[in-house]
Amino acid sequence: MVQRLPDTSLTFALASGGREHFGWGVDRHMTADIFDALNQNTRATGQWGKKPPKFPEWPRPKVKKKAAPKGKSKRRVSVADIYKQFSARR
Template sequence: MLVQRLPDTSLTVALASGGREFFGWGQDRHMVADLFDAVNQNTRSTGQWGKGKAPKIPEFPRPKKAKAKKKASKRSVSVAEIYRRFSGR
């Protein structure tokens, strides 16, 4: 089923993106988070920190992406084994 014209902040789009934690995360919120991180990175790289190192500025909190499931290792299967699987009803 294809659902069209849903707002990007809807729960349906969030569930399709990876889970409930993406609810409310439209393009505008992603852009604001990227802008926040860019300003912080610019501040770290151009600041006058004296003798010390630049402080670590935390990134904007984002929802965690779902981890990809590990694929089962592909094992070679003989023709005889395939035949046995299909004929063993």
């Protein structure tokens, strides 16, 4: 992996799983986790009638799990693979 790139860069996002990870750095993940923790704390300590309400989680990019090829070890993402993703038109 290319080192010293900011965690919000497009190259880092493509290596992490796709364009939907673009802009999602450590700070954004921590903010979403804090939001969800506050909602869970509110749900746990609130005085609700019979059943506490469901609070929606902060929307996050979905991690796509790739099926590992049978009989082969997991291949690293090469610079050529990242270039192909950059040059792909959508």
